[in-house]
Amino acid sequence: MKTVLVIEDDLGIQKQLKWSLSDYELVFAGDRQQAMTHLRRYEPSVVTLDLGLPPDPTNATEGLACLSDILGTAPDTKVIVLTGSTDNSHALQAIALGAYDYYQKPIDADVLNIILQRAFKLTELEKENKALKNNSQQQTDILGNSEAMIKACRVVEKIAPTEITTLLLGESGTGKEVFARTIHKQSARADKPFIAINCASIPENLLESELFGYEKGAFTGAVKTTLGKIECANGGTLLLDEIGDMPLSLQAKMLRFLQERVIERVGGRSEIEVDVRVICATHRDLQEMVSQQTFREDLFYQVSEIILRIPPLRSRGHDIILIAKALLQRFNEEYHSNVQGFSEQATKAMLSHSWPGNIRELQNKVKSAVIMAESKQIDAEDLGLVAPNGNIKMQTLRQMREDVETQAIRQAHMMTEGNLSKAADLLGITRPTLYALIEKYKMYDLRSTDTET
Structure with a gap:
């Protein structure tokens, strides 16, 4: 059974919570000192916290201090703040300090249970993600999904x-x-x-x-x-x-x-x-x-x-950006920087660069950019790269089909010395279909040179 630490000094509300949250094992604490003792002993993933704790039950000072102590000791703990006040300023202050959520009394058992379920689900996902990340770091440092x-x-x-x-x-x-x-x-x-x-x-x-x-x-x-x-x-x-x-x-x-x-x-x-x-x-x-x-x-x-x-970096497509982001995070930590990402021009420049030095070259450019960047985003200039002019253009499927068909028709026309019947046979289509394609793509010069008699 999952454990919830309930920090609440009102015995009546404690009984109500014990009845409402019967699916969980509840550990109760009536003040900040007892709360921290139970936190270390039971290591709960989820905590409910009444902000009005003694010795200052009419204010939120002690409750907010308790919240700071909890998150300072166990930062991953999901703290759900319970407040009886219609003034939400203290609850919002608690969220700003790192509380997971807040709930305004009186208690509705169904709503509170849903909030707890979400908190535990998030905790499980975070633990799984951390385990996968640690396992990945232990097993491989290879980045890329190309x-x-x-x-x-x-x-x-x-x-x-x-x-x-x-x-x-x-x-x-x-x-x-x-x-x-x-x-x-x-x-x-x-x-x-x-x-x-x-x-x-x-x-x-x-x-x-x-x-x-x-x-x-x-x-x-x-x-x-x-x-x-x-x-x-x-x-x-x-x-x-x-x-x-x-x-x-x-x-x-x-x-x-x-x-x-x-x-x-x-x-x-x-x-x-x-x-x-x-x-x-x-x-x-x-x-x-x-x-x-x-x-x-x-x-x-x-x-x-x-x-x-091992493929060169230039043939790995968007792996370049994936690796660059991982390097950015690493160098941010190493140099205590707070560069948040790459500009659109920097991304285009990295994708268009040939990378003769491969990952080693990318590593050097990102490192120097983190040190030299004057804004929150790294630009192409920071990387020492030239961004391609304008947007990267992509042909539509129709344009690609037209280019391929036009090239194939002209090649067949040349190989058959202008005989459109033979060209159609070579292309595996009928003569009328070939004429229709010539009309469609306005290749009138081919029609006028038909050698068929």
């Missing part, structure tokens, strides 16, 4: 529970590491380490020791045995980002690790077994590199047991 992204997310769902070695292909800035982390979070290794190493950002002479670790004395400066990224990822997931930039001289050692799941530290002689799931990512065309002999063919097949292609 067809391309839905398809990519389905692949993630299928491969995450497996141990298959995955190759993520996509332009720079498309979020390859985000996809890799999502695969890790949705796998059985989620509570184990996720280690990422960028093969392009580490000098060639240091990459081997970064990956495989080294023994003490292996080289000048190796004053102690140090674990490499592969060992640090033991039990979890290793992301080899930009594997296309891995030196050819290191690829053979990487191939052995992927095949045998054993490594040797630099300067070491013993083999070390590691249990690691491997995800690779690159913006390069590895197959082209294989043909140019700059990437080992056997390593390519080893890292690409399954390939996931």
Whole structure:
């Protein structure tokens, strides 16, 4: 049974509420101190509050103070203010402070029950929404509902529970590491380490020791045995980002690790077994590199047991706006700003921009716009983008049909060297229908050049 905290000092009204609200378990409090004690003890989702509480029952001061205390302690609590006064100013003041609703006495059991049902329903929805949001944040940071992204997310769902070695292909800035982390979070290794190493950002002479670790004395400066990224990822997931930039001289050692799941530290002689799931990512065309002999063919097949292609931002349609809004919220919190959204011109500019830097570029533009914006809305100028002139025009279905039919007729006319009977056959229509279309679209030049005899 759902619990309602009733803050009411009138014993007669307490009895009336107990009878009227028989579907709920009622906990009564006669003053602010007792109300706060019961609030902490029972943690009710819904509270009814009489504003006229002692020691000032003829005024609303104590009731409003109690309301502030409740919302300060449990902000999600739905407080329904009960007032016997015909002056609604105190009730409106309570709403302004955060009360869920107010109800004017005398009590009508049916009406009050409906208000309580709505309050509990809203509480349940908020809890479900919070749970879904938390679960979503734990499982994935991928945003987007475009067809391309839905398809990519389905692949993630299928491969995450497996141990298959995955190759993520996509332009720079498309979020390859985000996809890799999502695969890790949705796998059985989620509570184990996720280690990422960028093969392009580490000098060639240091990459081997970064990956495989080294023994003490292996080289000048190796004053102690140090674990490499592969060992640090033991039990979890290793992301080899930009594997296309891995030196050819290191690829053979990487191939052995992927095949045998054993490594040797630099300067070491013993083999070390590691249990690691491997995800690779690159913006390069590895197959082209294989043909140019700059990437080992056997390593390519080893890292690409399954390939996931991540679409560029420019092909994701209104995902751009969805991501921009999420970034705006994030940077508002980070920089304590209160930018409320994007202007129409900013939205048009984002949708028309080609985004060569993909999500990374969008992130940088939104961040700088939040810092530099002088109004509550971000404009195209704040983003450093040029808005397209005028409104974005969309052809009607009739205009599209006319364009397609006109083009098809002219192409058929050309292919049949002006013979309209043959053109009609080629188009799969009758000659009279073709003549009717020529009349409709005023293509009189075709009619005058009919070669049929």
